[in-house]
Amino acid sequence: MQRVAAIALNTFREAVRDRVLYNLIVFALLLIGTAILFGEISIGIQTLILINLGLAAITFFGLAIAIFIGIGLVYKELDKRTLYALLSKPVRRYEFILGKFGGLALTLLINTAFMTAGFFLALYYVKRSFDAGDPPILVAIYFIFLQLLLATALALLFSCFSSPVLSAAFTLGLFLVGSFAADLKDLADALEAPWLEGVMRAIYYAVPNFSNFNVITAVAHGHSVPATLFWSNTAYAAVYITLVLLASMLIFQNRNLK
Amino acid sequence: MIPVRRWLPFAILVALLGGAAVVHIQRNLDAEMTVFHVEAQELYLTSGDWVKRLSLGYHGLLACLYWTRAVQHFGRQRLAHGEYRLLYPLLDITTTLDPELILAYRFGAVFLTEEPPSGPGRPELAIKLLEKGLQQNPAYWRFWYDIGFVYYRGFKDYQKASEAFYQGSEYPGAAPWMRIMAAKVAAEGGTRQTARALWQELYNSTDDPTIRASAELHLLGLRIDDEIEFLQAKVDHYIHVTRKVPSRWEDLFAAGLLPGRPLDPMGRPYRLKYDGTVLLDPQSRIFTSKLGWRE
Numbered sequence: 247m248q249r250v251a252a253i254a255l256n257t258f259r260e261a262v263r264d265r266v267l268y269n270l271i272v273f274a275l276l277l278i279g280t281a282i283l284f285g286e287i288s289i290g291i292q293t294l295i296l297i298n299l300g301l302a303a304i305t306f307f308g309l310a311i312a313i314f315i316g317i318g319l320v321y322k323e324l325d326k327r328t329l330y331a332l333l334s335k336p337v338r339r340y341e342f343i344l345g346k347f348g349g350l351a352l353t354l355l356i357n358t359a360f361m362t363a364g365f366f367l368a369l370y371y372v373k374r375s376f377d378a379g380d381p382p383i384l385v386a387i388y389f390i391f392l393q394l395l396l397a398t399a400l401a402l403l404f405s406c407f408s409s410p411v412l413s414a415a416f417t418l419g420l421f422l423v424g425s426f427a428a429d430l431k432d433l434a435d436a437l438e439a440p441w442l443e444g445v446m447r448a449i450y451y452a453v454p455n456f457s458n459f460n461v462i463t464a465v466a467h468g469h470s471v472p473a474t475l476f477w478s479n480t481a482y483a484a485v486y487i488t489l490v491l492l493a494s495m496l497i498f499q500n501r502n503l504k
Numbered sequence: 505m506i507p508v509r510r511w512l513p514f515a516i517l518v519a520l521l522g523g524a525a526v527v528h529i530q531r532n533l534d535a536e537m538t539v540f541h542v543e544a545q546e547l548y549l550t551s552g553d554w555v556k557r558l559s560l561g562y563h564g565l566l567a568c569l570y571w572t573r574a575v576q577h578f579g580r581q582r583l584a585h586g587e588y589r590l591l592y593p594l595l596d597i598t599t600t601l602d603p604e605l606i607l608a609y610r611f612g613a614v615f616l617t618e619e620p621p622s623g624p625g626r627p628e629l630a631i632k633l634l635e636k637g638l639q640q641n642p643a644y645w646r647f648w649y650d651i652g653f654v655y656y657r658g659f660k661d662y663q664k665a666s667e668a669f670y671q672g673s674e675y676p677g678a679a680p681w682m683r684i685m686a687a688k689v690a691a692e693g694g695t696r697q698t699a700r701a702l703w704q705e706l707y708n709s710t711d712d713p714t715i716r717a718s719a720e721l722h723l724l725g726l727r728i729d730d731e732i733e734f735l736q737a738k739v740d741h742y743i744h745v746t747r748k749v750p751s752r753w754e755d756l757f758a759a760g761l762l763p764g765r766p767l768d769p770m771g772r773p774y775r776l777k778y779d780g781t782v783l784l785d786p787q788s789r790i791f792t793s794k795l796g797w798r799e
Contacts, residue, residue, distance in 0.1 A: 288572040290607040290712045295572075298565035425560040456561075463564030467604045 249337050250345045257349020258356075261315055266353060269307045270360050276303055277368040292372050297466040300365040301386055307361065308354055308394040309421065315353070316401025317413035319346040320498065329503065340495040347402055347491060354394045362387050379468025382461075385476060389459040392483040396454050397421060399490040406497045424456035454486055547593055552600025559601065567602030570594055574608070578615045578623070588624035591615060595633055599640070606644065609637030611715055613650050614706075617658040627658025646709065648672025649682060653702055656689060666690035681705070700726050724769055728784060735766055735774060735782040749780040 277300055284295045320343075323329035332342065362384075369383075370376065400420055404413035423430075427450060434446035458479055461471055549555050559566045574594035581588045595612040599605060613630035615623055631654055638647045652668035655661045666689040673682035685701065692698050700723065707719035738761045742750050746759070753776055756762040766774045768788050775783040 284568070284572065287576060288568070289575050289611060289714050290710075291568050291571060291605075294564070294605075295568040298562070298568055302562050302565050422560070426557075429557060460561035462562065463567075463602060463604075466564050 249341050250348060253332075253337070253342060253345025254348030254352060257319070257346050258352045261311075261350065261353040264315075266311055266315065267357060267360070269311070270357065270364065273303055273307055273361050274364045274368075277364060278371075281368055281372050293369070294466050296368060296372055297383065298462060300368065301383070301390065301462045301466075304358060304361045304365065304387060305390050305393065308358055308390065309397055311357060312350065312354060312394045312397040313401050313414055313417050313421075315350055316398045317405050317410045317417065319350065319402055320405040321410050321413070324503070333503070339499050343402065343406075343491065343495050343498055347398060347494075350398050350402075351395055354391065354398065358387065358391050358394070377468075379465075382465040382468070382470045385471040386461050386465040388476075389461060389471075389479055392479060393456055393459045395487055396456070396483055396490075399487045399494070400454065403490050403494040403497070406494050406501065420454060421456055424454045425460075427453055427455040427457045455482070458482060547590060547597075550593055550597075552597040555597055556601050563601040567598050567605050567608070570598040570601060571605060571608050574598060574612065574615075582622055585621040588626075591624055592626065592629045592633070596636075599633065599636060603640035606637070606641065607712070609633055609647065610650050611712075613654055614715070614718070617654050625658075627654050630654045630658060643675070645672045645675035645678040645682070648675070648678075649685075649705070649709075652685070652689070653706070656698070656702060662689050662693040696726055696729055728768060731766070731768070732774065732782050732784070735762075738762060739776070739780050739782060743780055749778070750776065751778070752776065 277296065280299050281292060281296050284292055288295070320329075323332070329342075333339065365387075366376075366380075369380070397417060401413060401417045404416045408416065430446060430450040430453070434443050434450060437443040437446060461475075465471065549558070555566060555570075556563045574591060577590050577594060578588065580586070581591070591612075595608060595616075598608045598612075602608075613634050616626045616630035616633065617623065619625045631651060634647050634651050634654065637644070638651075641647070648668050648671050652665040652672065655665035655668055659665075666686045669682050669686035669689060672678055673680075673686060685705070688698050688701065703719050703722045703726070707716055707723065710716060710719075738756060739750060742748075742756055742759055742761055748755075750756055753762065753765050753773070757764060768774055768784060770788050772785040772788045775785050777783060
């Protein structure tokens with residue numbers, strides 16, 4: 247466990263050294279700019295657009311970090327040959343994978359926490375107060391964080407056997423397909439051939455269902471998120487991430503590093 | 505390594521000259537491109553359902569953008585006395601993307617009902633939009649107020665307007681004045697007093713400065729109608745008594761009918777035409793509710 251933590255901490259330090267957290271400045275400027283701009287050019291949606299855009303920005307900035315750092319986690323170590331030095335020490339391959347995932351998860355956690363703080367500051371600036379409709383926004387952000395962890399796990403999986411460019415394409419592709427998951431189910435329901443319906447349904451269950459985690463529009467209108475959805479999404483993310491990490495460990499374990 | 509003080513002035517000079525050149529060229533290009541520039545009067549995706557599918561789940565954000573586009577389109581066409589061709593499709597897409605965006609239904613209906621050239625004058629589309637709002641948000645009684653308002657203002661159908669107010673008043677939690685409004689519209693129809701009550705309620709029901717300003721302007725228009733009616737009565741009385749048409753306001757205060765030169769709410773004097781008709785000064789920045797924009 248100590249070894250995993252050490253790798254995770256190093257991965258986090260490396261991300262910070264890569265100036266990943268600079269995106270926070272862009273995020274803050276985007277939110278302030280949007281709040282002011284939409285107050286001028288639209289009617290009555292200043293808060294709504296701030297919540298919608300703020301949460302979408304947290305997702306996309308986080309996703310960019312998850313994908314673009316995630317795809318290099320294994321590849322970079324191989325390319326720089328630092329992996330050999332690491333594995334020559336008493337570190338198991340699965341520990342390396344877990345450590346890398348943990349490090350990027352920590353980076354995303356810190357990044358998301360700062361963006362959340364910035365977001366709530368901007369929200370306070372627009373509304374001049376907080377109300378009972380605001381706490382569900384934290385649940386929406388938690389769901390976003392789960393999405394980011396899922397994307398990190400996928401990026402890490404592809405990073406174990408593919409080049410960075412292909413890994414990015416695969417992860418982004420799965421994110422897109424996963425965001426359209428609800429449509430895949432609708433399509434399966436609409437198909438008449440039973441075998442085709444079965445195939446479509448299998449794809450629906452196989453792809454990571456990112457649309458589960460998107461409750462942004464609902465919380466923007468002040469709706470609360472049911473506790474059952476909270477636990478179901480947590481369980482879904484935990485199981486899916488575990489499966490993806492196990493697959494990553496298996497692939498990396500059997501990978502010929504010579 | 506070259507010291508900073510040696511290259512910095514040169515870099516600033518290059519940046520300034522380069523920046524000035526880019527701005528100059530772009531200005532020329534702007535002038536040249538005007539002929540190729542047509543306002544984006546097209547909607548490439550006309551189906552709200554498709555836009556929703558393509559939004560990757562961020563349909564709330566897209567709804568805000570489409571709503572802003574609808575507001576911008578309305579404002580731009582209003583200034584240009586244009587066609588408002590995209591207004592309803594934009595509102596329809598907005599409300600499909602976010603069926604709970606109440607203000608898009610409510611203010612969209614106000615925009616659609618505005619008579620040309622201030623709006624498209626399409627009350628039937630306003631009703632369609634509000635009915636969609638009711639379908640999506642069945643507990644929201646204020647839509648019935650808006651439907652009644654559109655029947656009242658757009659169609660001048662006071663019976664239907666009264667029915668809508670009454671239907672809304674039946675909702676649990678509906679404001680008590682809805683029933684009063686239903687009775688008032690049924691009894692008095694298109695009186696100025698009823699119009700004032702309706703605009704006043706619209707004014708009270710929103711915090712948005714644009715809509716409040718619009719309602720305020722209409723209320724001011726009704727006040728001007730009252731004032732013109734009052735002044736016209738004085739002029740008619742003067743004609744009746746003296747058998748002469750007054751050529752100036754001074755004739756009326758000489759006869760003791762007015763204490764001074766009558767001014768509109770913006771401080772400009774009302775006009776007295778040669779035939780004794782009282783009008784708002786065309787230079788005034790307001791309008792009467794009855795006579796239309798700057799009549």
